[in-house]
Amino acid sequence: MPLEFITTRELVDKAGAVKGMVKLMKLVEEPDALVEYVCPMCGFSEKKKVAWAEPFVTGTGANKKFCVQCGKCGFQMKFLKLKKEAAKGKKGK
Numbered sequence: 192m193p194l195e196f197i198t199t200r201e202l203v204d205k206a207g208a209v210k211g212m213v214k215l216m217k218l219v220e221e222p223d224a225l226v227e228y229v230c231p232m233c234g235f236s237e238k239k240k241v242a243w244a245e246p247f248v249t250g251t252g253a254n255k256k257f258c259v260q261c262g263k264c265g266f267q268m269k270f271l272k273l274k275k276e277a278a279k280g281k282k283g284k
């Protein structure tokens with residue numbers, strides 16, 4: 192199945208320590224993205240489908256931003272689409 196977007200990120204708590212992570216996968220033919228995360232604030236982990244639209248995704252093209260909210264403590268895990276990810280498969284690096 193063709194992928195539209197996939198990423199894995201480390202997540203930091205408010206003190207800047209890496210305590211969580213998020214994986215995001217979006218297939219071209221699916222309207223929803225699959226998100227798996229470990230919350231850096233409370234340690235809660237979950238796998239869920241989220242609609243590929245606001246408020247989860249904002250911005251367009253290489254300026255996309257993502258926001259995943261922890262299902263337990265409500266902490267908002269925000270991250271940007273990386274430029275190198277936008278160019279993946281074209282540079283071979």
Ligand SMILES: [Zn+2]
Nearest residue numbers: 230233261264
């Ligand atoms: Zn949490």
